[in-house]
Amino acid sequence: MATDTARTTEIDVAALTADEAAKEHARLGEEIAGHDKRYYQDDAPTVSDAEYDALRRRYEAIEDAFPELKGMDSLSEKVGAAPSSKFAKIRHAVPMLSLGNAFAAEEVEEFVARIRRFLGLATDAEVAMTAEPKIDGLSCSLRYEEGRLIVAATRGDGFEGEDVTQNVRTISEVPQHLKAKDVPAVFEVRGEVYMGHTDFAAINERQKEAGKPLFANPRNAAAGSLRQLDPKITASRPLRFFAYAWGEVSEGGLPADTQSGVITAFNRWGLPTNPLTVVCRTAEELLAHYHSIEEQRASLGYDIDGVVYKVDSLALQRRLGFVSRSPRWALAHKFPAQRAITQLERIEIQVGRTGALTPVAKLTPITVGGVVVSNASLHNEDYIKGIGGGGEPIRGGIDIREGDWVTIQRAGDVIPQVVGVELERRPADAKPYEFPTLCPVCHSHAVREDGEVVRRCTGGLICAAQAVERIRHFVSRDAFDIEGLGEKQVQAFYEWGLVKQPADIFTLAARDADPAALTRLKNRDGWGETSARNLFAAIEVRRQVPVNRFLYALGIRHVGETNAKRLLRHYGTIEALREAALNAVPPGEEHPKGNEAWAEMVATEGIGAVVAEAVVDFFAEPNNEAAVDALLKEVTPEPLEVVAASGAVAGKTVVFTGALEKMTRDEAKAMAERLGAKVAGSVSKKTDYVVAGADAGSKLAKARELGVAVLSEDEWLELAGAG
Template sequence: MFAHAAQQPPAAPADADLAAAAAEISTLRTEIARHNGLYHGDDAPEITDSEFDALVRRHEALERSFPALARADAPTTTVGAPPKAGFRKVAHARPMLSLENAFSEEEVREFAARCRSALGLPPTAPLSFAAEPKIDGLSLDLRYENGQLVHALTRGDGAVGEDVTANVRTITDIPQNLPHPFPQILEVRGEVYMTKDGLASLNIDRAAQGRDPYPNCRNAAAGAVRQKDPAKTAARPLRFYAYATGELSEPIGDTQMRQLATFARLGFVTNPHSTACPQVDDLLAAYQRIHTLRPDLPYDIDGVVYKVDEVALQAQLGNVSRTPRWAIAHKFPAERVVTRLEAIDIQVGRTGAQTPVARLTPVFVGGVTVSNATLHNEDEITRKDLRVGDLVIVERAGDVIPAVIGVADSDEDRSVRAPYSFPRQCPECGSDTVRGEDEAVRRCIGGLSCSKQRVTRLIHMISRPALDINGFGSEAIAEFVEARLISEPADIFRLHTRRGDLLSRKGWGEASVDKLLSSIEEKRRSPLNRALYCLGIHQVGQTASRDIARQYTSHSAVRALIDRLLGERRAALDAAGGTLDQKSLDRLHETLAKQIGIAGIGPEIVRSLLNFFDDSDNARMADELAAEMIIEDVVYVTASSPITGMTIVFTGSLETMTRDEAEAEAQKLGAKTSGSVSAKTSILVYGPGAGSKLAKAESLRVRTMTEAEWRLFIAPPGVS
């Protein structure tokens, strides 16, 4: 996030304040990371842009007030989300960064002042900007070599994107060949979008097929680009606006506006409302003009992007973390309407989270008809005193999923409507729901015996961070569960016995079935950390799974640990007559966490882990899955390696291994790994997108290697 003007350091906080801030920051980081994945990775946001921005801004405020809690790997420093399984992953030649957001005239003026200050210009010195509408679509990077389109990548996580070239070739706004003259290498970045009329037509067709409509233009465009069949992409009314460059073999213009003119000459469509703005007042005038035009534009926009116009000055300003210093997005305020709250439904997530959703009398807002909205959790319903039948205010910000802001003023007598009582049983399976003392979310305790959790956990199981089974998507999981081909995790590895049933299904031919079964078979042998993470246990994320695997090294040892801790917890409960008060239970889990002996594995993770395996259905299904797999032990071989005793740092986007896998491999060979570069660093291994760590290593004269050089360096003698 863009660094703000320097502030006086806060006074040393009291321990209680620091503890409260640490707890809030931890919760914020979890929520921000989750919503980032939903928006960028799944195209299925649950909250509005303004609500997400509020989370980020609160996180930044806490980090400024409590610098000791700041972390370099916080989700506010990341861009987008990891690329989805099913598409080839390709590293960007230059990272695709995100933008800082501004919400007021004051923040825009502060942005301009920071730019002048960083460039060494006096406050009154002229500095020209460019302003252009912020299209609400899917960011795309197009690479041309010798005038030919060679690949098209989504943003992904900013360093690595999804290769969607075959689908993008069907978009008529994107030229396949460039007219002379052109640079030898040209990367054009822009936004794939769908018009409002295009979305309406598409949703009419989907309704005729009995399918759910797309909620907005962005989701429809993103879904179209990520189709497995390019013919399906070609059938969607997709458009493309070019607005930026990536890697270039030579300049194509010395200003943003001249680059846009070059794009137009090369056959790209650029936004006609882009304009040069010599002064900050011109930026604000452009914002007001575009905001006024917004309802009549044929496409969705959620703000205006400002950029320093001169390319040389952009380079001089550079980047901060995930954002450029020379650009900012001035977001539009949310749109609000009043409608009737007809019902409150409960949706069940992967970990049993019970999320309330408002069912509304359909109302037109922000260019679409809205019939449902998020309510977040039961505390929000209570705080706003929402009752079924109320007239409510609905806000739609950023053209994403709307939210209910509160009850609208009216002359109605609300006393005739009873306050809403959050259900204590899961609507999917009837199991009891529980809510942790420090949690806002109520969860179903049914685990994998809950039909909804079963589907979502199976989807989690095959996802990229878990078992990473290529070609096995959420639609196939839902289809196979409905057809009773699978019902629990182990069934995925038993699908080879149902090959005939698979072949009898519409859309599944021999090639696709055999490809799927082959992908499943490849992941039958998986590392211990992935086997643990794929279970989808609440609080047991990738980091906790990795740390437990490294500490206990084998599946049998982890299972024995869980059984031992479960035995101790049951004995303590029996000694207390079957129940413990919350404080005593917290102390018990803290004691058990100390026995595990892993930094970062605290009482909350222990409680979730034991609660999962204390359920007999969960334990049985986990054990049956393990019986179907070959779960690889973590083996440390530290004898006589070229890197024994060294400290290794990995940075950038590694192409042949994940960061965790690289660190585990280095540790097996007797090295230590670190997340930061210092004079004690022995080697820095870097991939595409390496930034400040590489620069610091070079300034400290630390040895640096590419990933390929690293592979050769650690290879056993005679292996190349």
């Protein structure tokens, strides 16, 4: 069944209701902000430029259709992401804004026509514009005072950037001193720090030889190099710079009255400018230059992702001004994603650290945009089937099969994707792909939650793909909190074969003391007799642990610290919870079908169907059952502390409904739990009391139907001893 989110993602903006638009606007805002942080702060984008631009366009289209959603915190008013806390912050005297985007020739023609209309010019009037390659690097502002470089800053969020002055000083193409006579007293040069293809290949080769992670592309390499805390590292990286704009300029200081004239002055001052910058006078000339640069793209030696057009006259730029986060007088004409056709040899399922099963296309290698591609993303199960997350067809409903000839897209030159199928070339024996329902790593059940497109392995405790992450969680502070067993130690123990699942932690000392042990822990790298003895002692004191911590440590999806307490307050023991989970699945069924055990778990206060299904899926997996049994042989979960466990309401199941007068509903629930009662969210045969306040509704009616005792607020307080 499709979720509301899936529906609003697929539906046309014009057809959204006000409520749907608000939810979609908020969801898009959160997603875009995350992408901004990963791109501008972390230098690690996770979506292509095309995908990001599509999100932005939909976000802004919703604001156009529903203006009430556009507030001060709207992303359409913001640029980039907040600067990293690792660097000192610098406030830009003149904001570093972004540009509007175009993807089609018609949009460029409309851009020129719009400028004519705004300025009141004839429809065929010439409007001189510069056209320059859009460099795919990191924007930077250089402030010169009396010709000397004083400070350099990244774009940041457009208003405040990071101080990277010492790092920029190491870039040979950035002059430390502008010696020309017409340099203004204060002049902020703006441009792009980038890395060439040859230099990028060389630096990745050095990374490989040093056993360090490779950079994904030149843009990431340039951004990561410029944002080093140690300028010596930046100095060792071959960064370059193109100047193309300016920020603050002392009064009357501009060296020309046109964009092209200022760029010419930059060149005269010793600042590097792009030689492919030209002046055009019609939309036709702009598009001709765009196509010329597009043809040269592969041979330029550096990455570009489009062409930028700017009105040449600075006087006209001032008249045109700005709209939202972009100037009216400039536009970025983006290149389409680069594509090629090759054969999909097989589909391989990769299991991530959280258990997500991700399909990857293994391709006959093909060169796309100068890079050899042999793997591509297939996103998820529904994408392979040719349907979207909301159950809607994509690619005309054509599925993807092993043996197909497929179109590969390197969108944004980052993440190769399969975006089309050559149906007429499909092999006669190609069969629809059957997505596995068992984890390919550990063979545990792989399940999908309602409304989700991701299928996940349920064998978290024994799955090798998830093992290290799960064990790290198991020993973390809020779980078993085993001192001396941190991330590095867990990784090492797993690689050494000492700890493959949680129970192995508690047998570690005995196995280490076995005379047959090949290598004692004290003799391994990074360990000694004292550190090994201390670790074994720390493990020993955790053989008794509160039952809620035990449950949380198992790493069940959606069961955090709070839900672990809620479940154990209701069921009391791990054994009771496990029995309830197993009883919730009728024999021969894969999912709960609404029986009494399922209804009780869903009705547990604060739980619900999503959490309950995750618990049922976990305990229904035989591999997990064996792992929990092994753990329970080594560890004794201690019951939750219950105050006044012998009181009148201890062990009783209570449901609160209606408006209470003497305390809030939350206070009443907390008091009941302190007194040892179980608070449920719905009424069933197992309910002992329903406490009904004013305007009680269906729960009160259900209680009367089942013959459950109904108490007023005062009667409840008297029974609980608080009256």
